[in-house]
Amino acid sequence: MKPIFVQLQCAPGKTYEVADALYATELISELYSTSGEYDLLLKIYVDSEEEIGKFINDHVASIPGIVRSLTTLTFRAF
Numbered sequence: 001m002k003p004i005f006v007q008l009q010c011a012p013g014k015t016y017e018v019a020d021a022l023y024a025t026e027l028i029s030e031l032y033s034t035s036g037e038y039d040l041l042l043k044i045y046v047d048s049e050e051e052i053g054k055f056i057n058d059h060v061a062s063i064p065g066i067v068r069s070l071t072t073l074t075f076r077a078f
Contacts, residue, residue, distance in 0.1 A: 001045040003029070004052060005072040006060055007038035014065030015039045021063045038070065 010018045015033070019040060022028055030043040046055055052071065061069050 002048055003074050004044050004046055005074070006042050006044065006056060007034070007070040007072075008040040008042070008060075008066050009037065009068040010039045011065050011067050018063055018065045021065075022060070025059060027059055038068075 008018065019031060019033070022031060022040075022042060028042045028044050032041045033039065034041045042060075044055075044060075046052055052073065056069065056071055060066070
């Protein structure tokens with residue numbers, strides 16, 4: 001399993017609905033409300049064999065109220 005981080009920009013007034021829907025999936029490890037261009041930051045552990053783009057499209061970006069997403073992959077540095 002490898003961790004990835006996803007930032008989400010939500011439609012105005014939809015952040016709490018999106019957060020509730022994300023928790024309902026039981027796929028996320030951590031979820032934070034953030035300031036700035038994006039509203040939410042989430043951490044997901046994805047199986048190393050999983051196609052990350054498809055996983056995000058199928059399980060995260062398809063949630064109503066999400067306007068934009070930014071996925072950050074992690075690498076083993078140490």
